[in-house]
Amino acid sequence: MKPENDILNIMEQIKEAAWEAGGMMRSAYDGSAEIAPARVKEGHANFVTEYDRKVQDFLTTRLSEILPEAHFVGEENGKDHFTQEDAHGYTFVLDPIDGTSNFMHHYGPSVTSIGLFRDGVPYLGAIYNPWQDVLFSAVSGMGAFENEERIHSTEDTLSMSLVSIGTAPYYQELRPQVWKLGSYYLNRSVDLRRSGSAAWDLCMVASGRIGLFVEPRLQLWDYAAGAVILTEAGGKITDLQGRPLDFRGPSPIAGASAGVCRERYLPDIPDCV
Ligand code: IPD
Ligand code: CA
Ligand code: CA
Numbered sequence: 106m107k108p109e110n111d112i113l114n115i116m117e118q119i120k121e122a123a124w125e126a127g128g129m130m131r132s133a134y135d136g137s138a139e140i141a142p143a144r145v146k147e148g149h150a151n152f153v154t155e156y157d158r159k160v161q162d163f164l165t166t167r168l169s170e171i172l173p174e175a176h177f178v179g180e181e182n183g184k185d186h187f188t189q190e191d192a193h194g195y196t197f198v199l200d201p202i203d204g205t206s207n208f209m210h211h212y213g214p215s216v217t218s219i220g221l222f223r224d225g226v227p228y229l230g231a232i233y234n235p236w237q238d239v240l241f242s243a244v245s246g247m248g249a250f251e252n253e254e255r256i257h258s259t260e261d262t263l264s265m266s267l268v269s270i271g272t273a274p275y276y277q278e279l280r281p282q283v284w285k286l287g288s289y290y291l292n293r294s295v296d297l298r299r300s301g302s303a304a305w306d307l308c309m310v311a312s313g314r315i316g317l318f319v320e321p322r323l324q325l326w327d328y329a330a331g332a333v334i335l336t337e338a339g340g341k342i343t344d345l346q347g348r349p350l351d352f353r354g355p356s357p358i359a360g361a362s363a364g365v366c367r368e369r370y371l372p373d374i375p376d377c378v
Contacts, residue, residue, distance in 0.1 A: 112229070112244055115171060119219055119231050120240055122167040126160045126217040127235030130202060140209045148275030152205060157181050160201035160217060168197050168219070175221070180326045187325060187353045192225035200326035203232075204302030206274070218304040220329030227352055230330030232304050241308040241334050249337035251312050258340040258362035259313040263370050266316020266362065268294040269306045273322045282321045282377050289372050290319070303358070307331025310360045311338035317370060318360040319345060321378045328358050339363040345378050347371050 133140055133156050142152035161181040168175065176191045178184060179199035187196075197219065202208055204215035214234055221229040226245075233240045241256075243249035249256050259266060268290040273279045291297050298315065300306050304327060306318040311334045329352065332342045343349060345357040357378040361370055 113247075116229060116231070116242060116244055118171045119168070119221070119229070120233075120242060122164060122171070123217055123219055123231050123233035123240060124235075125167070126164055126201065127233045127238075129160050129163060130156060130208065130215065130217065130235050133208070134211070142209065146275075149277050151275045152209065153181065154202075154205060154209060156208070157202045157205060161199060164197075164199055164201060164217070164219065168199075172197075172221075178325065180324065185324075185326075191222070194224065195228075196222040196225075198222060198227075198326050198329040200304060200324075200330075203304040203327060204300070207301040212301065214300055214302045214305040216302055216304050216308075218326065218330045220326070220333065222329070222352070225352070227329055227333045230333035232308055232330050232334065234305060241311065243311075243334040243337035245333060245337065247337070249311055249334045251308075256312045256338050258311055258335065258338045258364070259316055260364040261316055261362070263293055263316055263365050263368055264295075266294055266365060267296055267298055267314070269298040269300055269309060269315050269318040271303050271306065271318065271320025271323065271358075272299060273320055276322055279321045279378070282374075285374050285377055286319055286321065286372055289374055290317070303327040304331045307335050307342070307360045310340055310362050311335045313338075313362065316362045316365040319358065319372065321345070321357050322355055323358045324355050325352065328356070328360075331360065335360050341366040343371075345372060 208215035
């Protein structure tokens with residue numbers, strides 16, 4: 106395992122890879138009004154663009170140069186589930202573009218999300234939003250940062266906070282839960298938000314803009330990097346019943362700020378995943 110200095114050096118190289126990946130995303134808008142889907146995946150309106158694939162390929166090559174011994178789990182590389190061998194040594198968990206629908210429609214946040222696990226446990230996270238040129242990063246035990254600035258989640262209570270709801274768009278069977286969650290938190294918070302990028306939502310909780318983010322189902326690459334950033338910012342990430350995550354695959358997600366996680370904030374709704 107790498108000593109502390111090495112990991113900071115590795116983080117710098119990972120950030121450079123994230124910036125470069127963001128540049129690739131920005132280049133998609135050069136002269137083109139629309140980004141067409143290259144492929145449709147299983148589920149409702151689950152599109153993949155040529156950029157999802159390009160960014161994934163770029164990150165896999167670049168990150169393998171930084172940590173040659175690392176394994177990879179990535180949304181678009183055909184190795185999209187955690188295996189026994191990923192639980193040893195270093196494993197990158199990648200979402201090349203989180204917020205593909207936003208990306209395609211020139212709307213709001215889409216980010217590149219890089220998680221690094223050490224012996225099966227989330228260890229480092231880097232999430233870059235190329236549209237705002239903002240990079241969130243954290244290494245376990247070393248704090249969380251927005252660009253160069255240390256960040257902390259808010260101390261505000263739920264009733265004083267914004268809540269972001271992820272709609273689990275690809276899973277039509279989860280629609281009733283999504284609406285129940287929306288109604289539940291609209292009654293208990295300042296207001297609801299829906300960003301279209303789960304990785305970004307977790308950064309928004311980490312940086313104190315939002316008090317709580319919930320979504321009935323996310324894949325490992327949607328929340329792996331954000332989990333490190335939020336935890337290092339003093340927040341808490343669990344499933345919707347408050348159970349710790351095992352970081353092996355899909356899960357319902359609740360990411361709460363320091364203030365919100367001191368209260369009863371989990372959805373007290375029967376049958377809500
Ligand atoms: C999606 C985004 C979205 C969330 C979905 C995710 P993708 O990721 O994070 O906000 O609601 O559940 O799948 O498909 O754009 O990488
Ligand atoms: Ca995603
Ligand atoms: Ca994606």
